Amino acid sequence: MAERDVGALSGTGARVRALGRRLSTLPSVLPILVFLGLFSLAPLVVLLTYSLAHLGGAPGLWGVLWGPGEAAMLARRALANSFEQGFLSAGLALLWGFPAGVYLGLRSTPWKLRIRGFLVLPFLLPSLVMVFGVFSLFGATGLLGGPFPGFRPLSTGLAGILWVNVLYNAPVIALYTAAALEGVPRHLEEAARVLGASPVSVFRTVWLRPAILGAFLGAVLTFILSFLGFAPPLLIGGPAYYTLEDWIYALDKMVGFQGPAMAAGIAVWGVAIMALPMAIYMLLLRDTNLLGRGPGTTSPPLRSERRPTLGSVALGGITGALLISEAALLASVVLLSVTSATGGFSGADWTALGSSRVSGALQVSVGLTVFNTLFFALVSAAVVFALALPLYSSDERGSRWWGGFSFLPLLISPVILALGLELAWGRLLGSPSLVWVLIVVSQASIALPLALQGLGLSFRSLPPSLAGAARTLGASRFRAFSDVRLPLARPGVQAALLLTLAVGLGEFAATNFLFIPRFTTLTVMIYLLQDLRMPGPSLAVAALLVLVSVVLFGVFSMMQRAPRARSEVPP
Amino acid sequence: MTPVLEFRGLTYRAGDFRLGPVSLAVEEGTVVSIIGPNGAGKTSLLRLAAGLERPEEGHVLLRGSEADRLPPERREIGFVFQDLALFPHLTAAQNIEYGLWVRKVPPDQRARRVEELATDFGLASCLDRLPSALSGGEMQRVAIARALAPDPAVLLLDEPLHSIDPENRRHFLTELKRILRVNRVTVLHVTHDLDEGAFLSDEVAVLIGGRIAQQGPTERVLQNPATVEVARFLGYNAWQEGSEWCATHPSTFTLERVDGDPGIPGVVTSMGTTMRGTLIEVKRAEGNETFRVELDRHLTEAEALSTGQPTRLWARRTLRFPRSEPPSG
Numbered sequence: 048m049a050e051r052d053v054g055a056l057s058g059t060g061a062r063v064r065a066l067g068r069r070l071s072t073l074p075s076v077l078p079i080l081v082f083l084g085l086f087s088l089a090p091l092v093v094l095l096t097y098s099l100a101h102l103g104g105a106p107g108l109w110g111v112l113w114g115p116g117e118a119a120m121l122a123r124r125a126l127a128n129s130f131e132q133g134f135l136s137a138g139l140a141l142l143w144g145f146p147a148g149v150y151l152g153l154r155s156t157p158w159k160l161r162i163r164g165f166l167v168l169p170f171l172l173p174s175l176v177m178v179f180g181v182f183s184l185f186g187a188t189g190l191l192g193g194p195f196p197g198f199r200p201l202s203t204g205l206a207g208i209l210w211v212n213v214l215y216n217a218p219v220i221a222l223y224t225a226a227a228l229e230g231v232p233r234h235l236e237e238a239a240r241v242l243g244a245s246p247v248s249v250f251r252t253v254w255l256r257p258a259i260l261g262a263f264l265g266a267v268l269t270f271i272l273s274f275l276g277f278a279p280p281l282l283i284g285g286p287a288y289y290t291l292e293d294w295i296y297a298l299d300k301m302v303g304f305q306g307p308a309m310a311a312g313i314a315v316w317g318v319a320i321m322a323l324p325m326a327i328y329m330l331l332l333r334d335t336n337l338l339g340r341g342p343g344t345t346s347p348p349l350r351s352e353r354r355p356t357l358g359s360v361a362l363g364g365i366t367g368a369l370l371i372s373e374a375a376l377l378a379s380v381v382l383l384s385v386t387s388a389t390g391g392f393s394g395a396d397w398t399a400l401g402s403s404r405v406s407g408a409l410q411v412s413v414g415l416t417v418f419n420t421l422f423f424a425l426v427s428a429a430v431v432f433a434l435a436l437p438l439y440s441s442d443e444r445g446s447r448w449w450g451g452f453s454f455l456p457l458l459i460s461p462v463i464l465a466l467g468l469e470l471a472w473g474r475l476l477g478s479p480s481l482v483w484v485l486i487v488v489s490q491a492s493i494a495l496p497l498a499l500q501g502l503g504l505s506f507r508s509l510p511p512s513l514a515g516a517a518r519t520l521g522a523s524r525f526r527a528f529s530d531v532r533l534p535l536a537r538p539g540v541q542a543a544l545l546l547t548l549a550v551g552l553g554e555f556a557a558t559n560f561l562f563i564p565r566f567t568t569l570t571v572m573i574y575l576l577q578d579l580r581m582p583g584p585s586l587a588v589a590a591l592l593v594l595v596s597v598v599l600f601g602v603f604s605m606m607q608r609a610p611r612a613r614s615e616v617p618p
Numbered sequence: 619m620t621p622v623l624e625f626r627g628l629t630y631r632a633g634d635f636r637l638g639p640v641s642l643a644v645e646e647g648t649v650v651s652i653i654g655p656n657g658a659g660k661t662s663l664l665r666l667a668a669g670l671e672r673p674e675e676g677h678v679l680l681r682g683s684e685a686d687r688l689p690p691e692r693r694e695i696g697f698v699f700q701d702l703a704l705f706p707h708l709t710a711a712q713n714i715e716y717g718l719w720v721r722k723v724p725p726d727q728r729a730r731r732v733e734e735l736a737t738d739f740g741l742a743s744c745l746d747r748l749p750s751a752l753s754g755g756e757m758q759r760v761a762i763a764r765a766l767a768p769d770p771a772v773l774l775l776d777e778p779l780h781s782i783d784p785e786n787r788r789h790f791l792t793e794l795k796r797i798l799r800v801n802r803v804t805v806l807h808v809t810h811d812l813d814e815g816a817f818l819s820d821e822v823a824v825l826i827g828g829r830i831a832q833q834g835p836t837e838r839v840l841q842n843p844a845t846v847e848v849a850r851f852l853g854y855n856a857w858q859e860g861s862e863w864c865a866t867h868p869s870t871f872t873l874e875r876v877d878g879d880p881g882i883p884g885v886v887t888s889m890g891t892t893m894r895g896t897l898i899e900v901k902r903a904e905g906n907e908t909f910r911v912e913l914d915r916h917l918t919e920a921e922a923l924s925t926g927q928p929t930r931l932w933a934r935r936t937l938r939f940p941r942s943e944p945p946s947g
Contacts, residue, residue, distance in 0.1 A: 510701055510703060512699040512700075512701055512703035513703050513705060515665070515668070515670045515690070515697070515699065515703065516697065516699055516703035516704075516705070516764075517705075517716070517720075518668075518669075518670065518689070518690035518691050519668050519669075519670070519690050519691070519693070519695055519696065519697040519765075519774075520691075520696075520716050520717035520720060520764065520765075520768065521691045521717050521720045521721050521768060522691055522716075522720045523689070523691055524689070526691075526720055530705075530716075530720075531705055534707050535705075535706065535707060
């Protein structure tokens with residue numbers, strides 16, 4: 048072994064190499080960056096320039112929300128509604144979801160996995176269906192509201208909106224809390240107990256902080272989703288409860304007025320206002336250990352109790368109440384859709400879906416609507432995966448650096464996205480035959496951050512040495528990905544796929560903004576039928592979506608439980 | 619003869635850590651161990667050799683040709699990772715076969731090679747098991763067999779015995795040495811375990827703080843550390859004496875008087891009996907150093923020491939280094 052002196056390369060050479068290293072990951076992230084540039088960044092820029100140009104520059108943009116006119120006053124009321132619904136929903140969902148999360152995170156309960164799975168179900172459904180759940184349960188003809196008029200106020204106004212928002216989001220808070228608790232090594236509790244800590248001290252010392260972090264993360268997400276609520280205020284509350292999203296939608300539909308320009312201006316304000324909660328959400332997501340635990344990691348052993356304590360009975364009761372409320376809401380949609388006015392079984396609402404009255408009113412057949420829904424969901428899922436998977440096939444560090452940009456669409460709500468897409472690409476892709484492209488792009492943009500979150504969780508949980516081992520054994524980068532990383536990340540990939548499909552199937556706000564009759568989807572159909580005073584068929588479509596989601600969820604659960612087929616090395 | 623693997627002025631940077639410049643050559647059929655404390659850059663060096671990291675400066679040469687632009691899959695390198703990196707969804711046989719499969723080796727040849735390695739490594743009974751159903755030792759053997767299956771030009775071993783218990787480690791170490799010798803495998807091996815490095819290798823390189831502090835035939839390096847830094851890493855006691863650093867291996871200290879040598883006065887701070895003999899720690903009277911003394915026998919009743927008792931140590935062999943050598947540890 049002879050030591051040899053070798054002339055060092057110049058500092059410039061080293062810098063060029065470092066730049067080269069970073070750029071070497073660019074091909075795998077280029078598609079996603081181009082997509083985001085064209086369909087997230089460009090619409091934002093167009094929204095800003097359009098509003099500045101049509102509202103008279105910066106003073107006009109300021110005045111659209113903070114000016115003295117009636118329009119600005121209405122916009123401020125929408126903003127106040129957004130804040131009110133956001134804070135109240137987050138607070139109430141936190142009150143309900145946190146104890147349920149603590150219970151699920153710390154206790155071993157029978158059917159635990161199924162309970163958790165069921166809790167996710169409402170989140171996979173469009174909020175529109177949850178709105179129908181509230182109508183079906185508490186409305187004047189609802190299962191509870193019909194016989195007991197005292198329940199009816201729960202289906203109207205702020206109470207109805209909050210019911211939807213809370214039942215939609217409390218499970219998310221519960222699951223975030225449970226996941227945060229399960230990420231804490233169980234031996235910390237044992238160490239505290241051995242050191243003499245009481246159960247209360249153990250909870251305070253070991254569990255409370257992660258539980259609060261997880262719950263707070265869920266609460267921030269609840270705030271964001273409720274602040275940007277669209278369907279509940281639109282259908283339950285009416286104009287007095289419109290959020291910014293509803294107001295932007297309403298303004299854009301005002302013809303002959305400065306509606307679109309004002310909508311664009313308020314959209315710019317909406318993005319600016321949402322930047323802070325979104326940044327908090329992203330920071331919390333990074334700092335909690337929720338992303339550090341992949342589906343492949345084993346859950347720590349949970350406590351099962353021989354004699355339940357009063358505390359755990361209370362927590363279990365709260366969790367049970369959440370589950371029952373959700374089940375009741377979803378079941379009421381399905382039940383009411385097959386119940387006649389006299390209370391007996393009736394398939395009239397379902398058969399009406401195939402009638403010429405419905406297709407005539409909507410200018411589209413139910414069959415085509417179902418086809419559109421599936422087509423948009425599948426194509427947008429394909430787009431999302433085509434963009435996202437290459438990100439995880441490349442060098443982890445480099446791709447993570449670039450991948451940070453992929454969360455940009457989170458900043459933009461569905462209605463704002465649709466408005467921006469229409470303004471930026473409407474002329475180019477807005478011809479009737481190409482509207483479907485904008486719908487697919489909007490659905491893909493909305494699903495992309497969620498899919499990336501799921502995929503990142505899954506791929507990051509894999510030891511990096513596995514791909515390295517495959518490479519040194521002779522596998523190309525692609526082979527290392529397809530033979531090793533992808534099969535091992537399968538549960539996470541399936542979960543992300545399910546989520547992406549669910550977003551596509553249930554997307555309402557953006558699609559409703561962009562659609563033309565021949566591209567009607569099921570969610571838009573629900574809204575249109577409701578608008579056309581055809582509540583029966585509308586309810587039947589909502590029930591159909593519930594059933595589709597339950598089936599989709601069931602298939603997914605079976606796929607997750609099925610033993611892994613042994614991969615055969617030989618071709 | 620052209621070395622199979624060579625580093626020329628290799629540097630690498632990851633955050634605040636800087637490795638190199640490192641120059642090192644591994645000749646055909648030799649086992650070279652890089653030993654060094656945790657965080658010295660040993661694993662980084664292996665990853666650079668495998669092409670899993672790119673150097674900042676310098677070159678990696680394989681059989682005399684620059685390999686800087688070669689991707690890992692074209693370097694003909696076998697790598698046994700510290701965490702073994704067995705593919706959890708493939709059986710032991712499929713893991714071993716993987717490197718042949720991606721190289722499109724015909725099935726009958728693959729089967730023969732797997733059988734051959736399974737026999738060599740005593741894995742015949744567990745070929746159909748997934749890694750999760752293998753013991754630590756079996757996993758270790760599968761990982762090494764997998765790396766050897768494509769017959770790599772050089773095998774990189776990253777602390778290969780890291781997760782084996784001491785009893786099995788001794789047994790496996792001798793097995794591994796036999797297999798490497800029989801197959802004349804060229805190996806670059808990294809470890810922080812001196813015994814493992816010394817036992818397996820023909821040559822060692824001591825890597826401290828990202829730089830190779832000494833390299834050469836194993837025996838020579840272990841017996842003659844070139845600097846006080848290396849001596850410290852090799853377990854020598856080091857202390858200052860006038861304008862020099864002195865270093866003595868714990869096993870060369872004795873409690874028996876040496877004529878003409880006043881010895882080193884000190885106080886016993888702790889002592890205990892081990893399987894090999896007696897372990898004593900003595901705080902030097904003139905200075906802050908605490909010496910570690912390894913006696914290869916148990917003390918008699920007459921010699922018995924107790925904590926706090928004054929004593930004297932004599933060194934059978936003391937190495938001396940110029941004072942310019944910076945102290946450490």
